[in-house]
Amino acid sequence: MIRSVLFDTETTGLDPRDGHRVIEVAALELINDLPTGVTFHRLIHPERDIPEDASRIHGMTLEHLKDAKVFKLIAEEMLAFMGADEMLVAHNAPFDFRFLNAELTLCGLPALGAHRMVDTLAMAKLRFPGMPNSLDALCRRFAIDLSERTSHNALLDCKLLAEVYVELTGGRQRGLSLAVDESGGQIAQYEAKDGRVSRPILVGAEEAERHAAFIQRLKNPIWLKDAEAETAAVA
Known part of the structure; x- marks a missing residue:
């Protein structure tokens, strides 16, 4: 039995070096690359403003997060869910790793190792070179229902990506x-x-x-x- 974790983040912007922060983390457990239904989801107060451009993408404003915990208060819980050695799956994984590692550094915690990274965007580009490979495009290609995706939402995106990941790894043919x-x-x-x-x-x-x-x-x-x-x- 091989456990891995698929995850997604939402942020205040595109680069933590510009002071942008994580505002949402969602993850779900995979056993042998198939989702088990066990999930982790936290909204996070970014301790800064959320630009309008970012809010238009994920639909969240600072008002939505006024009662959310700051990252350092959920970091240990997130790391426990992700485990010590499990592979970490994400779409455009370098982006999510960069943001989470910036947050972990601020907390004085060890960064997520790059050796744990599984990037479904890179997988899709190898399989469908020259084609659109956003999460929406892959869902349409694999006939995965997108009707609930009216805006970016980390937990919903994880569930959709899990279905995409099953397709990319040939999981639906197993057994x-x-x-x-x-x-x-x-x-x-x-x-x-x-x-x-x-x-x-x-x-x-x-x-x-x-x-x-x-x-x-x-x-x-x-x-x-x-x-x-x-x-x-x-x-």
Whole structure:
């Protein structure tokens, strides 16, 4: 079992060297690259103003954060959730690492090591070179529902990115198998190992017939060899 953490931040601007701060941190747990539903989410008072340009992106003003804790009061809790050695997944990860490490430095805490970084933006650029690879673009490419994303929100972005990450890593194919239902039809089902309920997909008679006809056109198809071997073993 491999645990990793996918996370996102919202900030007051683009560069901590200009005095910009983190105002939101969200993270979710992954086991074997699949989300478990365990999350971490904190709003943070930045101890400074929030420029209008930033508020237009994430929808938050200083008024929204008037009762939020400052970063140093949530830092240890965040680090505990992220763990000591787990890989940390983010979209445009260098941006988020830069901001969190600036905050951790202000708190006198160790920075997140670059060796833990997994950047889904870099992964997407390798897979889709020359194409738009923002989170929105990837969600549209993978047919992931964006209807709730009316503004940037770290926790929602984490949940969307988790679905994108599953697609980028081929996670939806893990454990895929064929079974037979009570009527004799084939069912493609996902045998998840993390307690999630599988969603069976029925393969109808017409599709099965078309598949069988396609197999007959192949030279020495391995599917028929496997079937013949099973028949011989039973005999």
